[in-house]
Amino acid sequence: MSDEQCIVAVDVGNTAVKLALKFESSIEHREIRIGSSGWELSAIGWVRDKLGGQHAAGRSAQWRVASVHRSAATQLRHAIKSSQPDALIRLVTWPDVPIQIDVDDAGRVGIDRLLSA
Numbered sequence: 001m002s003d004e005q006c007i008v009a010v011d012v013g014n015t016a017v018k019l020a021l022k023f024e025s026s027i028e029h030r031e032i033r034i035g036s037s038g039w040e041l042s043a044i045g046w047v048r049d050k051l052g053g054q055h056a057a058g059r060s061a062q063w064r065v066a067s068v069h070r071s072a073a074t075q076l077r078h079a080i081k082s083s084q085p086d087a088l089i090r091l092v093t094w095p096d097v098p099i100q101i102d103v104d105d106a107g108r109v110g111i112d113r114l115l116s117a
Contacts (some may be wrong), residue, residue, distance in 0.1 A: 005061070005062065006021050006022060006023045006050075006051065006061050006062075007021070007022045007061070007062050007063075007064060008020070008021055008047055008061050008062065008063045008064065009021075009022065009064050009066075010043070010063060010064065010065045010066065010067075010076070011066050011067075011112060011115070012034075012065060012066070012067035012068070012069050012072050012073045012076060013034075013067075013068060013069060013112060014034075014068060014069050015033065015034055015035070016031050016032060016033050016034055017031070017032045017034060017039065017040075017043055017072070017076065018030075018031050019031075019032070019043055019046065019047065021047065021050050021051075021061075028050055030043075030046050032046075034069065034072050040072075040075050040076045040079040041079060041083075043076065043079075044079055044080060044083050044084070047061060048083075061084075061087065061088075062088045062090070063080060063087055063088065063089040063090065064090050064092050065077065065089060065090070065091050065092060066091075066092040066111045066112065066115055067091070067111065068110045068111060068112050073091070077089055077091075092111060092115075093107075093111065094106045094107060094109060094111060094114055097111075097114045097115060097117075099114070099117055101114065
């Protein structure tokens with residue numbers, strides 16, 4: 001298998017986690033409800049399956065997590081690190097969005113709204 005890297009884009013909302021895997025030639029996506037037992041493990045398991053199993057040779061993932069639900073995002077990050085200690089996880093925040101934000105406190109604008117813009 002080639003050394004194909006993928007990006008896992010994660011939107012942690014108030015009621016669901018939306019995931020998308022972007023490979024060089026394809027994109028896969030899934031939504032998982034927060035609050036269901038083991039939702040974070042379901043998210044990690046789905047990514048692992050799409051990468052080709054727990055120890056997929058030659059494949060790695062970079063996680064990009066945007067969240068309006070801090071505790072759920074923290075829970076997911078801990079689960080990722082526990083399952084994949086070498087995983088690269090980056091929290092996406094307002095300075096990462098390449099648009100001008102013309103409000104008094106840009107940090108208070110929901111990242112979901114900024115990414116949609």
